[in-house]
Structure formats: structure tokens, C-alpha cells
Amino acid sequence: MSTTRHHINRQRRRQAREIRPAAASAASAASVSSSSPSSSTPTTGPATEETTDRRASTATVTTTATVTADERTTDSREQPTDAREQPTRARPRRPTALVVLCALTVLLGGFAGWAHAKAQALRDDPARRNTALTDLARTSEIKGQTAKAVDRLFSYDHTDPDALGEAAGELLTGKAVDQHRDLLADVRQRADEQKAVITTTVTESAVERIDGDRARVLVYADQSSVGTAGNQAAPGGSKEATEDEGVYAGAMLAVDVVHRDGRWLVSGIDTFGR
Amino acid sequence: MARERARAVSRVLAGDRPRPLAALVLALTLVAGGFAVWAGQDWYRAAHDDRAAYAAQRDEALAAGEQAVQNLNTLDHRDLQHGLDLWESSTTGELHEQLVSGRAEFAEQVEKAKTVTTARVLSGAVTELDDRAGRARVLIALRVTVKASDGAASEKDSRMLGELTRTKGQWRLSALGQAPVGGASAG
Numbered sequence: 056m057s058t059t060r061h062h063i064n065r066q067r068r069r070q071a072r073e074i075r076p077a078a079a080s081a082a083s084a085a086s087v088s089s090s091s092p093s094s095s096t097p098t099t100g101p102a103t104e105e106t107t108d109r110r111a112s113t114a115t116v117t118t119t120a121t122v123t124a125d126e127r128t129t130d131s132r133e134q135p136t137d138a139r140e141q142p143t144r145a146r147p148r149r150p151t152a153l154v155v156l157c158a159l160t161v162l163l164g165g166f167a168g169w170a171h172a173k174a175q176a177l178r179d180d181p182a183r184r185n186t187a188l189t190d191l192a193r194t195s196e197i198k199g200q201t202a203k204a205v206d207r208l209f210s211y212d213h214t215d216p217d218a219l220g221e222a223a224g225e226l227l228t229g230k231a232v233d234q235h236r237d238l239l240a241d242v243r244q245r246a247d248e249q250k251a252v253i254t255t256t257v258t259e260s261a262v263e264r265i266d267g268d269r270a271r272v273l274v275y276a277d278q279s280s281v282g283t284a285g286n287q288a289a290p291g292g293s294k295e296a297t298e299d300e301g302v303y304a305g306a307m308l309a310v311d312v313v314h315r316d317g318r319w320l321v322s323g324i325d326t327f328g329r
Numbered sequence: 330m331a332r333e334r335a336r337a338v339s340r341v342l343a344g345d346r347p348r349p350l351a352a353l354v355l356a357l358t359l360v361a362g363g364f365a366v367w368a369g370q371d372w373y374r375a376a377h378d379d380r381a382a383y384a385a386q387r388d389e390a391l392a393a394g395e396q397a398v399q400n401l402n403t404l405d406h407r408d409l410q411h412g413l414d415l416w417e418s419s420t421t422g423e424l425h426e427q428l429v430s431g432r433a434e435f436a437e438q439v440e441k442a443k444t445v446t447t448a449r450v451l452s453g454a455v456t457e458l459d460d461r462a463g464r465a466r467v468l469i470a471l472r473v474t475v476k477a478s479d480g481a482a483s484e485k486d487s488r489m490l491g492e493l494t495r496t497k498g499q500w501r502l503s504a505l506g507q508a509p510v511g512g513a514s515a516g
Contacts, residue, residue, distance in 0.1 A: 156357075160357045170372040177381070182387075188383070190380075261468040263454040305508065309451075
């Protein structure tokens with residue numbers, strides 16, 4: 056608050072300086088008091104007028120020296136709040152209004168900041184940040200696109216080997232590119248040898264977490280391998296059935312996806328160490 | 330107060346005696362007031378967001394589901410009664426009844442086999458959640474380790490599908506099974 060008071064004092068001094076030449080030429084204290092801001096308010100007591108007059112007239116005697124002296128005196132006058140009680144009541148009420156406005160500003164500003172912090176804290180709650188299921192449209196979009204991506208990325212037809220590379224180029228990003236290559240290198244080689252067709256179908260999926268542009272999906276998929284070269288093997292490595300319809304294996308994996316250019320791309324594949 | 334402000338406003342508007350300080354303070358107060366109203370509304374909306382309650386239920390259901398599935402895949406033949414008690418307390422509905430009715434028989438089998446089964450949840454997610462009805466479906470990827478009496482351990486991954494029902498404010502497992510492999514042709 057003291058800064059505001061300084062402000063008011065400085066303003067008053069400036070006004071006093073402005074009217075100084077006029078006061079000097081007229082050589083009368085009356086003209087000073089009539090143009091002083093305090094005289095315009097009806098609440099002003101005669102005591103204040105006298106003080107302003109005296110201050111104004113002394114100011115006419117010396118110029119620069121008085122400003123500093125004036126500042127010192129006003130400062131010392133402002134410091135003790137109790138001692139000031141009397142002159143405050145006598146002086147115009149405008150400073151009080153300003154003080155109240157300032158206090159109100161601080162209070163309102165403080166409340167605004169506090170409420171904003173509260174709202175932010177609520178939103179930053181991890182449970183709320185995760186919009187899986189709470190944002191149904193996004194959840195089903197992620198599920199659908201991830202299932203399609205997994206179907207394509209883990210299916211392989213030895214007669215169309217380029218399709219896998221194409222799918223990888225379209226659907227993968229980041230470290231998933233390497234992960235996918237490592238995962239499928241073996242499968243690919245075996246499928247080529249056995250002239251097999253590996254088909255992966257997602258049977259169940261659920262979105263674990265959506266955090267803005269990132270999401271993690273748990274996927275259960277079935278893989279079938281149909282060979283035409285005689286003996287078949289499931290891509291998972293289990294060689295049990297050797298029927299012509301093929302071999303089925305269940306797989307589970309967690310897929311990280313990122314939203315890019317309106318599509319969800321696979322950025323990580325977690326096979327839980329298998 | 331209001332009169333003071335009105336007077337200050339009229340004085341500023343009239344312009345007969347420019348009072349930049351008063352105008353500035355008044356403007357600041359109004360801006361602060363605007364911010365306060367906006368922040369207050371924002372806070373109220375954040376605190377009364379329906380999705381927050383739904384998200385909390387989802388996380389609660391998942392946590393309960395993961396714990397229950399882990400419990401039901403954990404059993405030590407040396408501490409059978411405690412383990413089976415845990416099974417019963419984790420479940421409700423039909424699954425609970427099945428466990429209770431088959432308890433004696435099952436205990437005998439495990440006693441004979443002397444196996445120690447432990448499970449670890451690898452990952453889990455909720456597929457469906459009906460907040461009002463108190464029903465949820467979860468997918469839980471599980472790694473089960475079975476230690477036989479001779480000390481040989483075997484690991485097996487399970488793709489679990491669970492159904493949860495909320496009873497007395499608690500989510501409990503009401504159905505549990507493995508995701509079928511290969512659809513119809515795999516049998």
C-alpha cells in the first residue's frame with residue numbers, strides 16, 4: 056500500500072509544482088488553494104487547505120531543494136499510521152477509495168490465482184488425465200485402428216512379401232520399426248521356407264490409457280499359419296498340430312500408439328518378454 | 330464504496346480533472362474481478378466433472394480386477410486355507426458360489442499335487458464399464474508360475490477375461506475365463 060501512497064503524494068507534488076508559477080505571479084495563497092485538487096471536494100476541511108497552502112507557499116521560495124525536503128516530510132508524515140489518523144479524516148476521501156480498490160484488486164487477483172491452481176490440480180489428477188473410456192469416441196477409434204494395424208503388421212503372405220514392408224512403412228514409427236523387424240524376421244524366414252500364409256486376427260482389445268496424443272492398448276490376437284509346403288508351424292514357435300487348416304496360437308501384446316496426422320501409428324510393441 | 334467508485338468513474342469520464350491513477354486502479358480491479366469470475370467458474374466445472382467420477386470408477390474397477398485375478402491364480406499348498414479365503418473374498422455372484430462349493434475338492438487336489446502357484450499381472454485394461462449398474466469387463470494379461478513339488482518351475486502366460494460386479498461399493502470378480510484361441514476351429 057505504501058507505494059500507492061507515494062504515488063498519490065508524488066502526484067500532488069506535481070500538481071503543486073504546476074501551479075507554482077501562477078502562485079508566484081499572483082502572490083496570493085488563495086489562487087493556489089482554489090486550483091488545488093483538494094479544494095474541489097466538498098468534504099475538505101479548512102485545516103487541509105491551510106496545510107496545502109502553507110506547503111505550496113513554501114515551495115515557491117525554493118524550487119529543487121523543497122522537492123526533496125517535501126518528499127522527506129511527506130514520507131515521515133506517512134510512516135506512523137496512528138499519528139496520521141487525524142489528517143486522514145480531514146483529507147479528501149479519494150485515497151481511501153483507492154486503497155479499497157487496491158485491496159479489492161489484490162483479493163480478487165488472489166482468488167483468481169488460487170481457483171485456477173485448484174482447477175489445474177483437479178485436471179492434473181492422473182485418473183482424469185487418462186481418458187480411456189471417458190472419451191468413448193476416441194477410445195473406440197484407437198481400438199479400431201490399433202486392431203487393424205496389428206492385423207496387418209503381424210500377417211504375412213509368402214506370395215506377397217512386399218505387403219508387410221508396406222504396412223510397416225505406413226503404420227510404424229519410432230522404436231516400433233526396429234521392434235517389428237526383430238519380431239518378424241524369424242517368422243518371415245520360416246514362412247518363406249514353408250510357403251506359408253500367416254494371418255493375425257485381433258480377438259480382444261482394450262485401451263489401458265489415453266493421455267492426449269498417446270495411448271496404450273492391450274491386444275489379444277490369434278495367429279494362424281497355413282502352410283503349403285507340407286509341415287506347418289505357428290509363428291509363436293509352438294509346433295504341435297500339422298493339419299491342413301493350419302495352426303492357431305494365441306498372442307498377447309501391449310501396443311503404444313501415437314496420434315499423428317489424424318491417424319494412430321504404432322510407436323511401441325511390448326510382447327512381455329516373449 | 331459504490332458511490333466513491335461512481336464518482337471516480339464520472340470524474341474520469343468527465344475529464345475535467347484527469348486522474349490516471351484512479352482510472353488505472355479501477356481498470357485493474359475490473360480485470361481482477363473478471364479473472365476471479367472466470368477462475369471460479371473454471372474451478373467449479375473441474376470439480377463437478379462427471380467424467381472424473383467415471384474415470385475414478387474405471388481405475389478402481391481395474392485395480393480390483395487385477396488384484397482379484399492375481400489372487401485367483403496364486404495358491405500355496407502350505408497355506409491353502411488362507412489362499413482359498415482370499416479367493417472367496419475376491420469374488421462375488423456365480424463365481425463365488427462355484428469356488429465355495431468346490432473348495433474342499435480343490436483343496437484336496439492341491440494338497441496332493443503340492444504345487445505353489447504365483448501370478449504376476451503383466452498388463453490390464455477395462456473394456457466396458459457401466460458405472461450405474463456397477464458392471465465392468467476387464468482384459469488382464471497374466472504370467473503364472475507353477476512350482477511343482479520337485480522344485481521344477483514352469484511359466485505360462487494367460488489371457489484372462491474378467492467380469493466385475495460392484496457390491497457394497499467394492500468391485501469383485503463375478504466371472505473369469507481365458508480368451509479362447511483360434512475361435513471354433515481350435516476347439
